[in-house]
Amino acid sequence: MLEEFKEFAMRGNVIDLAVGVIIGAAFGKIVTSLVEDVIMPPLGLLLGGLDFSDFFVTLRGDGEYPTLAAARAAGAVTLNYGVFITIVIQFLIVAFAIFMVVKQINRLKREQPKPPEAPREEVVLLGEIRDALKAGPSRS
Numbered sequence: 001m002l003e004e005f006k007e008f009a010m011r012g013n014v015i016d017l018a019v020g021v022i023i024g025a026a027f028g029k030i031v032t033s034l035v036e037d038v039i040m041p042p043l044g045l046l047l048g049g050l051d052f053s054d055f056f057v058t059l060r061g062d063g064e065y066p067t068l069a070a071a072r073a074a075g076a077v078t079l080n081y082g083v084f085i086t087i088v089i090q091f092l093i094v095a096f097a098i099f100m101v102v103k104q105i106n107r108l109k110r111e112q113p114k115p116p117e118a119p120r121e122e123v124v125l126l127g128e129i130r131d132a133l134k135a136g137p138s139r140s
Helices: 002-007 012-046 068-073 080-111 121-135
Strands: 057-061 077-079
Touching: 012 080, 068 077
Parallel strands: none
Antiparallel strands: 057 077
């Protein structure tokens, strides 16, 4: 059983999957930072200084809360649609990046037209025999 597991774990597909998961996790952190630290602050400024992460609706709690953190600290139940908007933007960026990578891989994989192959030796020999038969008997 240990030998079977070793054979399974050392297959190329399993290793490729592990590398993909690790790189994907790192890429996810980069995209999260890009959205939260680079894209959302200017977008919030364009919308009048709003912070998307503080877009929420209080479903149960006593009073108005200035921020989502304050509502959570007070134990209020909230519907956090601003966080959802941020995550959707992150998803769109990741999906676009993956689309671009797959598009490039597909472009590289497209088969290039192969140059015509030289005829095999047997085909050349058969062609010579055919031509000799068409020419008729030769006089030597």
